[in-house]
Amino acid sequence: MSAPRSKDGLKETERPLVIRQLESSSMIEIPVSVQGKQINAIIVTASEVTLISDRVYRALETKPGIKAEFTLRGAGREMEMIGYLLDTTSIDIDSLEFKENLYVALIEDDMLIGLDFMTKHKATLNMKENSFHIQDKVVPFEPKTEASVHAVSTVRIRTARRVSVPARSVLQLQCVPDQPLEDKPYLIQPEVRTMFACRVCIEGKQVPTMAFINLSDRKVTLFKNQRVGTAYEVDEILPEDGNKPEATFRTLQTSMNDNSEIPEHLQDLYQRSCLGLDEYQRAELKQLLISYADVFSSHEFDIGNFRAIEHAIDTGDARPIKQ
Template sequence: MYGDDTKYKPINLVLQITINGKQADAIVDTAAQVTVINFDFAKSLDPAIEVKEPVILRGAGKDNSITARYTDRVAIKVGKTETRWRVIVADITDPVILGLDVLQHIKAVINLVDLTITVDGEKLAAAVLNARNDKIKICRVKLGKDVIVPPQSQVHLQAKLSGDCEKDIIVQPTTNLKGLLMPNILSTAEHQVPVSLRNVTDKYITLKKNCNIGTAMEVAEVIEEAEDCPTLTVRKLEQLDPGKDILSCIPEHLQDMFMKSKKNLSFDQSRELAKLLVQFQDIFAKNELDIGHFTKIKHRIDTGDAAPVKERLRRTPLGFEKRRGGSLARFIE
């Protein structure tokens, strides 16, 4: 696929499957229309498979075509999903090439960010092979504790790796970080890696402990000089007032109290105060009619032997009808 003089080397996505009870590392190839196994792997299957009429595979081999043969239906097991499918036996170097026919039949979903393949709700971990057929180690990047990211702000923290890597790693964010931005990171292969999370929303975002935030992959090769590499030029930076960003996240009925309270506070202290006000905003009255409803404590009123007081219903005087209507409307609002 690549010439010897290129600086970019191919990598393959590999998934472990079972064919007629024998395990194999299959190359996942969505460009291959059919699933192919080589002759040596076909001969090792027990029971042996019977080959059928010859066919010609276009776009494969040195001459852009090779002669192959159909087989009977074989049992292909991917994770917990098993199916029977006709495959092709050909003179190829890899034991198995898992083609688009089987992938579409089992409704496989390939995620190149997490390097997983989901089949019938089961998420299977795939591996990556470099040009020398060496496996590139991949592991998950998870949080070691609960993290709260304030609105319109960025936090720096240490995340943990779910496995051990020997070489330097590249950390890529997962796709489920809704409302958060996380850059790709190049780091040393240590148990903890530094990550940055940017909240671009107007709400607090909480991530739980052991939440998967990215995937770490070993660096396959370092390219000294990249040809035709695009460059970015920063022409202007605008400085924003961080105080306004914090104020916009605080409820309107608490903004005046926040402005009076933060006069002698630093920016970090003001942000912590804003965080507390937003978190406990429901304990502050929004207006004079917001008296709340507290149900945590119940108590009895001992009236002794006193008889209940009964009074006849009284009609609201006409002079108070308009005032009562206005009060009810304010309560409803």
């Protein structure tokens, strides 16, 4: 299968790589050595690639370099995570040494031996004898029968309401998870294409708060219930080292119960529209104008554009006057 190349010249997949159909504490486990570190590997023919956990990678004394970033897909629909392709890595199985390009991802098991490694080295499983055969070696294993879904815990993060991020600004926004977060630390991986966003580490009981950076000269709108990230369960959050860089953007902060003021260009409209409204209706009107402030022109040159529909103007035989 041909694949496009990334900016560093490496091939990238046209679709997410499937890393596992069913997670288990289980099944076929053999001892291996990765870069001299002894670990246990699970043989998973449902995995397209061979990969190690981020914990194992961090524990290696000699860490292979990272070549590229990939999207890896786990069990279930839209269960994706970011993974990394490593430079040549040494794997030792029963005194046989292999040089492979492994992947690193947020998985619970130390290592998954996938179909790519099995096919390349013509490895086979003999379930009758409970043995793993590779080249001239026979590695025995004790199969475990209790399988369980053991995928990395992921939760989608969405916006609670519509909000606009002004030009050249940073907006800190409280978001909502699709389901309650467990009392564990999480890493939120941003998934916004119209702006930059920062990865965020939070404790499970904290309200997910993300920072969105609009570097453009126009405001950018985030719509209600828009998916802006995915929270991945992690083992722990380490304290950050060094000094924080100085911010060069004006920072706005908003929450799910926002008490922002009406933008200046809408204040006259608000005052004129409040006639005859009670206090509750005025509060609703205020929130409506704040949420949809980007729909109204802020000055005579703030026209905007709409690209969802195309149309043609029939001028007959008349030729253009100006181009």
